Amino acid sequence: MAFGKLFMIPCPIAEDKIGTIPQDTISIIHSLDHFIVERAKTGRRFLKLASHPTTMQDIEVMELDKNNPTQDLHQFLTPLKKGTSIGVISEAGCPGIADPGALAVKWCHENKIEVVPMVGPSSILLALMASGFSGQQFTFHGYLPVKKPELVTSLKQLETQVRKSGASQIFMETPYRNHGLLETALKSLSPQSKLCIAVDINSDQEWIATRTMQQWKSHNFAIHKKPAIFILGSS
Numbered sequence: 001m002a003f004g005k006l007f008m009i010p011c012p013i014a015e016d017k018i019g020t021i022p023q024d025t026i027s028i029i030h031s032l033d034h035f036i037v038e039r040a041k042t043g044r045r046f047l048k049l050a051s052h053p054t055t056m057q058d059i060e061v062m063e064l065d066k067n068n069p070t071q072d073l074h075q076f077l078t079p080l081k082k083g084t085s086i087g088v089i090s091e092a093g094c095p096g097i098a099d100p101g102a103l104a105v106k107w108c109h110e111n112k113i114e115v116v117p118m119v120g121p122s123s124i125l126l127a128l129m130a131s132g133f134s135g136q137q138f139t140f141h142g143y144l145p146v147k148k149p150e151l152v153t154s155l156k157q158l159e160t161q162v163r164k165s166g167a168s169q170i171f172m173e174t175p176y177r178n179h180g181l182l183e184t185a186l187k188s189l190s191p192q193s194k195l196c197i198a199v200d201i202n203s204d205q206e207w208i209a210t211r212t213m214q215q216w217k218s219h220n221f222a223i224h225k226k227p228a229i230f231i232l233g234s235s
Helices: 023-031 040-049 070-082 102-110 123-131 148-165 175-188 213-217
Strands: 005-009 034-037 060-063 086-089 114-117 138-143 168-172 194-199 207-212 228-233
Touching: 005 023, 005 070, 005 102, 034 040, 034 070, 040 060, 060 070, 070 086, 070 102, 086 102, 102 114, 123 168, 123 194, 123 207, 123 228, 138 148, 148 168, 148 175, 148 228, 175 213, 175 228, 194 213, 207 213
Parallel strands: 005 086, 005 114, 034 060, 034 086, 138 168
Antiparallel strands: 168 228, 194 207, 194 228
16 A cells, blocks of 8 residues: 655645635645644634635644654554555644644654645745845744843854855744844844844735844834744845
8 A cells, every 4th residue: 555645735824815825735735634733723724714625523633742742643644654645734834844843754754754845835935035135045043042141142143144154044033022032133233234024924914124223223113923034134
């Protein structure tokens, strides 16, 4: 019997924007009834939004986060060896990037199961595309330290990397900490350093701007509690 496949399925970045998901990806979603998600509630909501033909009660959904026992994941993935394909869905954007979906991918590679990445939105790449910074060299750092001394050190290290290599340095923050992160950056980095802020990507409220730190000081930015990507770079 042929093994099933693990499909890495992007979901909308902005709430309810199902039009950002290609039809080929939607077709794969409709063909599956086993899914690994970060949160069952939002995972099922996305499946309904994608007009999944199967009733929600008949769809198998497993929540996967960093606190999930590995054994539970192994048990859920075992049907792959019997021909059942499984989809992995992130909370927003592409699974396996800044979320625990990579654990499922690791298991599949170790067990010689095919992993299929599907097309869909990535806030990281969309922000980089619109930043005006280098897309030839870039690093995604995920979340920077929360405590201010460590955050200042990290920001200055990223600034140094931009100066040395020209590589774009991408990072993010929990939405309610956006202002704190930006205020620390404004006080810690050179006035000439350039920062791109991409907010509410793919939504009707989307805005993306690249300015020097000095210019950001005089900008009335509205980023509190909004999903955002930050990029330090040169252009």
